[in-house]
Amino acid sequence: MQILRSVLSRLVSTAVTLVGVAVIVFVVIRIVPGDPIAMMLPPGATAEDIARLTALYGLDKSIPEQFLIWAGGVIQGDFGVSITARRPVLDLVLGRLPATLELAIMALVIAVILGGAAAMVATRLRGTRVEAGIDVANGVALSVPDFLWALILILLFGVTWPIFHISGRVTPSLDLPFVTNFYLFESVVRLRFDLWADMVSHMLMPALALAIPLAAIIAQVLKQSLKETMHLDYVTLARTKGYGETRVIAGEALPNAVLPTLTLIGVQFTFLIGGTVIIERLFSYEGLGNMAIDAVINRDLPLIQGIVILFAVIFTVLNLLVDLTYALLNPRLRHG
């Protein structure tokens, strides 16, 4: 009962948050100077042409009226039509979402591997110079945001040693047999490992830039909770049974130390997704973030709205899932 009630109240508050986001975006982008309609017409357009198109996009009405019309459409799954692409916003946004999700998930996987490995190695070699070195590297990785890591990676692996691609999602001349926009996933399903390798080579640098700060956070928190777990009685017991130190850490301490890290990863993953906006721009990666910046530059109001709402939905749903998982995994909350 308890859990059901808290789920319901979380759902309601998520809905309120989303409405709040919608209202704020709607108002903010409507005070943008620069007339999107005038921008899409050729210079010779008459005043009547402009007025006609303005009315077509509903931009001649008052802001509250526009909001109600827009919200009414959204409820029916209609997010309006992009002014620059002249296609439904929902199609455009959903077409780009897979690219961003694949990048974000790849970054998450890299962060978990790097961060987890750093924490385990530091715990295994605690008190040595290796641990001190990992701590320092962690501090630097944590202090410098993804934007700077991206520039450094571009310099190192795009310019100095041009090993990886630093622009785009896939080599444009390649023939793509895909029916979905989850290219990376589909290339595996179709056993087209040539395409898979090409895409990984494009995605590795942006994904790594997104992953480095998160890896550092994971390493820090996991190392701390491993340290605490290593002092518990059952770990000592495992040791007296003659288990090797590596097995004690990986097999005994890790499963118990992992819960705080899991909830942390959930929350931090939303920050990582927020970071894709500028990282996609830097690597000319054709995802949502890159489209969003273009939409702002072109004053494509319906498209901006759609993208911001989609980001907000992703963030709030992720946070909701984190809270629910935490409630399910934590017995004190489950029975509270």
Next chain:
Amino acid sequence: MADGRSRVRRRAGVRLWLSGGWLVVLVLAAVFAPLLSPHSPLEQDLFLGRMPPFWVDGAEPGYYLGTDSLGRDVLARILYGARVALIVALVAGTLTGLIGSTLGLLAGYLRGWVDVVISRLIDIWMAFPPVLFSILLIAVMGPGLVSIIIAIVVIDWTRFARVVRAEAMAQGAMDYPASAQVAGRTRLSTMVVEILPNVLPTIVVLLTLEMGIAVIVEAILSFVNLSISTDDPTWGGMISEGRASIHQAWWVMVLPLIALFLTVLSFSQFGEGLKDRFDPVLR
């Protein structure tokens, strides 16, 4: 444990000195930029385009860090760019801290409907992708230093509000604020005189971290060409221009990138060092 504690303190000390040292150098460089740089950051000389820095063959005397494609002095542009970065860090950081901490303090100590409203706002704000939000705000307000500062304050106040709210809540639950009220203090004066001093160390740490974030946001915005006018030197703008000519003149991108990296790292390490210093367990 005493041994481990002193090691942590020593490491925090080194961190504070190194990062603080770089920040002091940067402030001095920014203040004395006109004295330090022999050239104006805006002066173009197309005959002296893409001259390398002094340690590379073919350098032009007087242009210590070389020139960009328009023949502008890279050293002068980095120094004047430091002014922009530091102004944004100080002004935007302080304003964000003031507004965010005030809201956090009110929500955490007064609770009730004030807390409901502020917490709800924080939830909504956390659902925005911050970089996109800042680009959107600059598009609305138009490029410029003031717009950048406003955008940072509007977006980042939640960083302070969230943490300060939690701290104020914890402090408010202790005995001493209640005794202060029994002794005749009003709620607001208790908040300012009793609670605020105890939350202040946290605010100072957050403020240092926020300054580093402000520097990065300014760099990101000038990188996507939404900061101040393209002529005025900013590190982000230099990096963006330098990227276009990276194969001909690496120094135009690499040198401001190093300055940006060290500055962001220093603000963050200074904040972390202060955190260790303030931590009562370590003290």
